[in-house]
Amino acid sequence: MSARSSDGDILVVDDLRIDVVGDRGKGPCLVDNVSFALKRGEVLGLIGESGAGKSTIGLAALGYTRLGCSITGGQIVFKGKDIRRMSAEERRMLRGSGVAYIAQSAAASFNPAHTIMEQVCEVPVRHGIMSSEKARAEAVQLFRELDLPNPETFGSRYPHQVSGGQLQRAMAAMAMAARPDILVFDEPTTALDVTTQVEVLASFRKLIREHGTAALYITHDLAVVAQIADRIMVLRRGKMIELGNAGQILLSPREEYTRRLVAERVSGHSFLPEQQGEPPLLTVDRVSASYAQLVKVIDNVSLTLSRGDTLAVVGESGSGKSTLARVIIGLLPRESGDIKFRSESLTPRLADRNKDKLRRIQMIYQMPDVALNPRQTLYDVIGRPVRFYFNRTDAQVRARVHELLRQIDLPESFASRHPGELSGGQKQRVSIARALAAEPDLIICDEVTSALDQLVGEEILRLLKRLQDELRVAYLFITHDLGTVRRIANKVAVMRKGQLVAGGDTATVFAPPYHPYTELLLSSVPEMRRDWLDEVLAKRKAAPAGAALRPA
């Protein structure tokens, strides 16, 4: 066993190596030479971008690897026993009762066919730890501790019958049900809205503190881990970059990579200058729209933007931000109000617009994987709008595709590649090039950085900004990430339940006096200060600003 282990350690990972093992021998290495010790009651944050091996390490703590992966070296010692040497049955008993797992998406991780109570009680009952009645009573107690509504009856509901934030907490109850020694949190708040994230994070922290449970907390968000972890390990491409106390990592990181991660979260609090004297490019005037003439999803929304503007539309999921984009594009016809583009009214339906109008408004989607046809080369993908809108010869199309590739910082030789051969960030660049190929006046960007890693997303934002400076294109930038808004948008529209609650210049909207909902959103964005969560919770208790606006 490792020399660093001591009596207080509940989990000791020593020189862990995990490889992709395919039919044709070893593939890439996912985790290499990772060692750490976890004390009883201690929370260790694992942080890094996708591909850093965080989840792989978290799962290895349960003696589990995803299909095609294999633990090929090192030790994982839980309570003095190496998990790798356990029998399959011993490992099965360890899972759930020794080490328990909390996944990113509760909606996907709960079985839709059973009630929450059945699933929460499964581990303690099936592992023979508690009787069914005892497990139910304990579950109700956990629901109460996690601030779930109506704890007595909450368990009788099916997963689809409760909200995302509630389900995420129910998953914590499920993990805690058999009183494990270690909880593995795998990005447990990433899929939640910011305002929900605060509450769920607070519930998690309360739970592990009260039960004295040790935890591995996996996240890509340093500000989140700052609130909950005692120590932090920074990972990159399967290797440990830095391991230290949370305060040290956040305030005085030793490694360059950690410094960049920290800087990304801290940077950019200056507002962009206002555009002066430009005629409006797009005017949305008291527009309403609904699904199937029944559910009103956009309610009396007005906004304007000019050439060179970036208007950020922010709000939580279900606030109607993406629907607003669909209404402007014409995919969802508006029911009332008017949309003017270059002083001309746009027809409500996309199909009624002429080629020139279609060309001038382009769109970039959240998921480049889905938005790009995997069977087309980049030449086809980018060349298609050139051909469609401008009627060019093959040679001209080729020249234009190469020019566009240069603009998005990809080599010309990429033209013959397929999307599958590109990284996530490169695919999103191609989406941008495809939008630019139409030479639009306005590009609607729908959560274009949400699916990307922080640093990659940052590069995409910089690229968009540079292209705007060169081409004077306007952006309608839909996002739930308020951190990016300040940096890229000179105008902002805050949406809630289909209505515009605040709008105007970013400097005005994001400065006091705030609209209560804007304040709630802003105050929910995690900050790197370790006492941030306590402050927010204290503030909300004292002055329930916008209490009615908060989710249950």
Next chain:
Amino acid sequence: MLRLIAQKLALGVMTLFAASVLIFAGTEVLPGDLASAILQNNATPETLAETRKELGLDRPAVVRYVEWLGNVAHGDFGHSLANKRDVVEELAPRVRNTLFLALYAAIIAVPLAVGLGLAAAIRQGSIFDRIVNVVTLMTISVPEYFLAYLLVKFTAIDNGWFPPLANVTDESSLVERLYLTFLPMLTLVLVIVAHMMRMTRASVLAIMASPYIEMAILKGVRKWRIVVKHAFPNALAPIISVIALNLAYLIVGVVVVEAVFVYPGLGQLMVDAVSKHDVPVVQACGLIFAAAFILLNMSADILAIMSNPRLRHPR
């Protein structure tokens, strides 16, 4: 959910109605009509015209269709031309026999197929899984009459375990019937098990890739319990629809097996009636087959809807 079920019911009734139109139209375009079938060699243009008038065949097809449908709705399928008996009386024992054999095969085949499918899914890639797959694939690939004759040769003729002919009568007791129809039942079971078993295995394995299955593994749930309790309930919809298709086959598609075992079922009756131009019997058989097919598929749709917890327990 009730609205969805009501929709399915309405759709079923409409499909049945459309099927009745097709059946009537089909018998209408067959060469030779009822009158020529009755008169056979005595047919002269004059007697034909007279008989047609007697039977009301000179009236427009639409009128006759409405009349036929009205009678059918009252349970009157007309009279057989071959022996002048009431079609309902003629059909009743045949329908009973067909349903008996179908039910017999279904009661054995459905649990067997689902059980084997689940077992194969639990032991995916094992010897057991491969054997089950290969054997069921073989039984489905061999034509059913060939399978039937093989069974007759080995179990009836060589060893005499079971009777080679399933000549049940109205007087046969239940035990006798079960014994006499064992071989046709076995043939049908072997034909339909493969399809249902493979669908069960495939749907369960598709669900096994879901995040909630990984979660169950990480909760330390046993493999069999993961398959049976976590995957199977979510894999029901496609399994149910394949079961319904196979049950429909047991009623509608077994004429070859009936012929091999000389079993007095509905399929044989219909084939006889077609060769004899016995139009009322053909129409009645057609309608019964259509109704069975539609009813089973409709039930499958409704069960699939009910197996969805999102529809069963709305928000």
